[in-house]
Structures are given as C-alpha cells and as structure tokens.
Amino acid sequence: MATIAFIGLGNMGGPMAANLVKAGHKVTAFDLVEASRNQAKADGAAIAESASVAVKGADVVVTMLPAGKHVLGVWGEVVPAMAKGALIIDSSTIDVESARQAHALAAKHGVLSVDAPVSGGTGGAKGATLTFMCGGEESAFAAAKPVLEKMGKKIVHCGGAGAGQAAKICNNMILGISMIAVSEAFALGEKLGLSHQALFDVASTSSGQCWSLTTYCPVPGPVPTSPANNDYKPGFASALMVKDLTLAQDAAKAAGAATPLGKHAQEIYQSFDAAGQGGVDFSGIIKHVRGLAGK
Ligand code: NAD
Helix, strand or coil, X not given: CCEEEEECXXXXXXXXXXXXXXXXXXXXXXXXXXXXXXXXXXXXXXXXXXXXXXXXCCCEEEECCCCHHHHHHHHHHHHHHCCCCCEEEECCCCCHHHHHHHHHHHHHCCCEEEECCEECHHHHHHHCCEEEEEXXXXXXXXXXXXXXXXXXXXXXXXXXXXXXXXXXXXXXXXXXXXXXXXXXXXXXXXXXXXXHXXXXXXXXXXXXXXXXXXXXXXXXXXXXXXXXXXXXXXXXXXXXXHHHHHHHHHHHHHHCCCCHHXXXXXXXXXXXXXXXXXXXXXXXXXXXXXXXXXX
C-alpha cells in the first residue's frame, strides 16, 4: 500500500481521501479549513500542519482544489519537497494552460504528473464511482491508475499533459448546452399542453435522447432521482457549471475554436447565477428558461 498525501479536503476531496484510507493506504492530509482537517482525521487520515509537510516521504500526492491559481500555488510549494520519481495527481477542474504549467513544474523536479479531473459529483466521490479523465505520460498514468481505481470506477487516459482537463471541459460544455436544450423542450411542451411524462416517454426513446433528459430530467416526475424532485438541491451547482463553461470559452478563444452554443450557454448560466441562483442545481436552469418567455 502506498503513502499518499492529500491536499484539499472539500466536498470532493474529503470523501476521496476517505476512500483511499478505506482501501488501506497510509494517507496524510492537509486543508486550510480546520473543520475539513477534523473530518479527515475522523475518517482515519493523519493531519499535517502544512501541504509541504504532508508530502514528505509520500509516494503519491493528490490535490483537489478550487481553480488553476490554487493548484499552481500548492504545486509550487509541494513539488520541490517531493522525492524524485514520486507521482503527483491533480483532480481539480482547472484551465488547460495552468494544468500544462503544473506538469512542466513537475517535470523540472523529476516528479511524475497526471491531470485527472473527475465527473460524478459528490455522490461519485463518496461512493468511489468517479470517472477520471487523465492527461500525462504513459508511465505517470500507469502509476496513477491503481490509486485512482480506489476513488473511481472508470479511468481514461486521454493523452498528454492537459488532455484530461481538455476532455472534462468539452464534456461539460455538451452537458451545459444539452440541459438548456432539454429545458427549452419542456418549457415549450408545457405551453403546448403536453404533459411532462408524455414528452419524456417520446424523447427518451427517440432522437432527442440524452443524459440531461434520461438521468437528470429537469422537471419532477419522469426520473425520480433527478434534483428536480428535490427542489433542485445540488447535485452539481449552477455556479460550477458557470465555472466549467467559462473554462471552455477561455480554451476555445486560446485555441481558435468556434463554440457559439457553448458561449450562449455560458451567458445563460451566468445570468441565472447573477440572479442569486448559483447554489441551485444546474438543472434548475429550466426556471430561468421559463422566465425568458415573452422577453
Ligand atoms: P471545495 O471548495 O468544497 O473544496 C476545495 C478545498 O480546497 C477547500 O476545502 C479549500 O479549503 C481547499 N483549499 C483551497 N486552497 C488550499 C490550499 N492552498 N491548501 C490546502 N487546501 C486548500 O470544492 P469541491 O467541490 O471539493 O471541488 C474541488 C474541485 O473539483 C473543483 O475544481 C471543482 O470544480 C471540481 N469538481 C467538483 C465537483 C462537485 O460536484 N463539487 C464535481 C466535479 C469536479
């Protein structure tokens, strides 16, 4: 079993670190927030007084932080303190450019590195059923895979440095756009006197079928487990969808790709967020879509 340092014990990182402990790894953890450190301690991790202390002697370091600037800050602190040939994995969702800078820093210090953002939300983090999308050298991926398998059920090597982040933002751009498309269809169906169930029964077995409809249906009823049945409690908060759609737009601009629907989806989620709905599940966008009627 490996000696693992885990930095960033929030909604996702906390349960992910707990799963590594459950799998029998020796985990030393650090977070800036005391309550998160206490929870990790209760889950069986040792607590370090700083990130650079946590990584001393670690075979593997995992970071799960809010954004690119946090990752570059923490990696700048911990990578020089790591042993040569050790492995660092970042599972945060961050911009591709920062991910590539982080890989370059690790390479400079002789440390293996993988960007491995996740899909599956807090439920997946707790249940160890996350999907990991990985970028990095083959040898780094091979070293990361057995560790990631203790926190997830599907581990995909997408390519070189930053490829995991690229896959993540492309996937979430599809998700943001498709949730708006499904919401518009239900809002139109309502105006046309169509029941939610009738539209669901047709579209879920026709060419309109997609995850936003069949797993995460934005109206209550047809899919009992979707957040619409629970007053749109997240799930995946709209503020995080704004973050991911903004990362996609930044990447599209930098790479010179045309993403007109991605841009429009970003604007729609931004106005939902600006209306104080950032904490609402992203499928709650249907309320915003209905409110646009006649405008
Ligand atoms: P979170 O805000 O709950 O947790 C982030 C943690 O990082 C916090 O506990 C914070 O104190 C800690 N932190 C920040 N700077 C630090 C530092 N310098 N040193 C140590 N700890 C530090 O966020 P989260 O929901 O756990 O998400 C983490 C990442 O995963 C984000 O990039 C997010 O976009 C991504 N993500 C989240 C979800 C989700 O459903 N929550 C799903 C997929 C991906």
